[in-house]
Amino acid sequence: MDKGPFLAPVFIFLLTLLTCAITLLSCLNHSNKRRKQQEKKPKLPPGSMGWPSIGETLQLYSQHPNVFLSSRHKRYGEIFKTHILGCPCVMLASPEAARFVLVTQAHLFKPTYPRSKENLIGPSALFFHGGEYHKRLRKLVQASLCPEVLRRLVVDIEALTLSALTSWADHGRVINTYHEMIKLSFEVGILAIFGHLEPHYKEELHKNYTIVERGYNSFPTNLPGTRYRKALKARKRLSEILNNITRERKEKKLLERDLLSCLLNYKDDKGDVLTEDQIADNIIGVLFAAQDTTASAMTWIIKYLHDSPKLLEDVQAEQKAIYQSNGSGRSHLTWYQTRKMPVTYKVILESLRLASIISFTFREAVADVEYKGYLIPKGWKVMPLFRNIHQNPELFSNPQKFDPTRFEGTLRPNTFMPFGSGVHACPGNELAKLEMLILVHHLASHFRYELVGCESGIEYSPFPVPLHGLPARFCRDLDKHFQPPFSSHIS
Numbered sequence: 001m002d003k004g005p006f007l008a009p010v011f012i013f014l015l016t017l018l019t020c021a022i023t024l025l026s027c028l029n030h031s032n033k034r035r036k037q038q039e040k041k042p043k044l045p046p047g048s049m050g051w052p053s054i055g056e057t058l059q060l061y062s063q064h065p066n067v068f069l070s071s072r073h074k075r076y077g078e079i080f081k082t083h084i085l086g087c088p089c090v091m092l093a094s095p096e097a098a099r100f101v102l103v104t105q106a107h108l109f110k111p112t113y114p115r116s117k118e119n120l121i122g123p124s125a126l127f128f129h130g131g132e133y134h135k136r137l138r139k140l141v142q143a144s145l146c147p148e149v150l151r152r153l154v155v156d157i158e159a160l161t162l163s164a165l166t167s168w169a170d171h172g173r174v175i176n177t178y179h180e181m182i183k184l185s186f187e188v189g190i191l192a193i194f195g196h197l198e199p200h201y202k203e204e205l206h207k208n209y210t211i212v213e214r215g216y217n218s219f220p221t222n223l224p225g226t227r228y229r230k231a232l233k234a235r236k237r238l239s240e241i242l243n244n245i246t247r248e249r250k251e252k253k254l255l256e257r258d259l260l261s262c263l264l265n266y267k268d269d270k271g272d273v274l275t276e277d278q279i280a281d282n283i284i285g286v287l288f289a290a291q292d293t294t295a296s297a298m299t300w301i302i303k304y305l306h307d308s309p310k311l312l313e314d315v316q317a318e319q320k321a322i323y324q325s326n327g328s329g330r331s332h333l334t335w336y337q338t339r340k341m342p343v344t345y346k347v348i349l350e351s352l353r354l355a356s357i358i359s360f361t362f363r364e365a366v367a368d369v370e371y372k373g374y375l376i377p378k379g380w381k382v383m384p385l386f387r388n389i390h391q392n393p394e395l396f397s398n399p400q401k402f403d404p405t406r407f408e409g410t411l412r413p414n415t416f417m418p419f420g421s422g423v424h425a426c427p428g429n430e431l432a433k434l435e436m437l438i439l440v441h442h443l444a445s446h447f448r449y450e451l452v453g454c455e456s457g458i459e460y461s462p463f464p465v466p467l468h469g470l471p472a473r474f475c476r477d478l479d480k481h482f483q484p485p486f487s488s489h490i491s
């Protein structure tokens with residue numbers, strides 16, 4: 001019997017079934033693949049982007065930025081997203097992540113500052129740039145702050161420090177420690193930039209620079225009467241003053257190693273020199289980076305030493321020995337001696353850790369970047385959080401305790417970054433530490449002080465500073481008649 005007519009439909013049915021099964025399987029396979037691919041695709045870090053447009057800006061302003069950041073660090077972990085001041089941001093609170101952004105993959109993240117701030121400092125200042133221009137300028141700044149140059153500044157920094165301490169002690173009145181430290185670090189900044197500068201130029205620079213600084217921290221509206229507008233005008237005057245100083249220096253043809261000379265003597269491969277604007281912007285930039293940061297650190301050292309009487313005794317013993325070996329001030333402190341102050345040096349490092357003067361820095365992703373399975377989208381701001389790293393109990397035991405002995409051992413790599421890290425790390429860190437060492441040397445060896453008022457706390461200027469600028473009274477060690485009206489820890 002011919003079964004052909006019966007088999008044909010069965011065959012067609014089986015074929016159809018097979019085709020359907022294959023299609024279904026391939027669909028399933030495809031969607032599985034897609035799901036797997038999606039699973040693999042990096043996702044945004046955890047965190048909240050807040051309200052449309054304003055993001056979490058209100059929360060940021062309703063509490064202190066450090067509280068804002070540490071509460072989110074606790075909630076979401078070491079990498080989290082947020083949206084503040086009109087920008088989507090990724091915050092990074094681990095040493096590895098900070099190293100990724102600042103060192104190993106630094107080419108994927110560029111420095112970023114609001115235009116309003118760039119205009120006040122000067123758009124050619126090195127810290128707004130990357131690439132070749134940044135490299136060239138950074139070399140010049142580093143050359144002006146290298147150990148060989150700093151060694152020759154010790155005598156002058158010592159003279160400025162002694163003059164400041166003496167004036168505080170002579171007046172016997174309560175001073176705002178932070179304000180006085182700002183004056184001192186301004187003088188040292190001027191010294192590093194210009195060498196010896198005529199007093200009338202110094203005064204003019206100081207007057208206008210102070211107005212610029214006030215405007216830097218104000219709301220940037222360019223309307224008559226606003227701080228920002230006044231700051232822009234003062235910035236223009238600063239350029240004029242700097243151009244005059246520069247022209248005079250060119251005429252004198254001095255062979256100095258200060259920053260101005262390094263900038264003036266620079267020529268690139270084609271023989272091109274820096275423009276007046278490039279020189280002015282970088283001078284203002286360095287002054288800006290140097291002044292309040294160092295002043296804040298020195299103020300914290302005074303506070304922490306006051307609060308740790310035993311430690312102060314150890315520092316006094318170390319410094320008095322050096323002072324006496326120099327004939328009680330008859331000969332100068334030497335560079336070599338500043339390298340041999342182990343107790344004081346650890347106090348400085350611990351002050352930098354606990355105060356974390358620069359709490360965080362900003363970069364911007366120049367491409368989509370993947371970090372530990374998370375996406376950092378192109379154009380987003382990226383913020384390594386130095387303070388959160390410095391105060392992480394897993395990295396620094398009992399992190400709120402002032403304990404310089406923690407610097408006796410070896411620290412875990414990339415956990416201590418008071419001066420940043422990588423290509424933009426602070427080129428002024430050795431100068432800043434030298435200023436602190438010289439201050440502590442004279443303060444501890446032949447001055448005394450007491451803090452006035454017992455209120456403890458922090459205010460932000462925008463750097464962290466002890467409350468009310470740490471009101472204090474200073475006197476010479478020999479002033480036996482010094483009768484502190486408040487209980488003093490220092491005898």
Ligand code: HEM
Pocket residue numbers: 126127128138141145189192285286289290291293294297357358361362417418419420421423424425426427428429431432
């Ligand atoms: C305690 C005092 C100081 C602290 C805590 C400090 C901290 C820092 C930090 C964290 C950075 C890196 C910022 C970033 O990566 O975005 C930096 C950069 C910088 N600092 Fe300092 N600094 C101090 C003093 C100084 C001094 C005394 C000078 C100069 C005389 C100076 C000049 C600079 C400059 C020019 C940069 C930019 C470097 C670049 O972009 O390549 N700083 N500082």
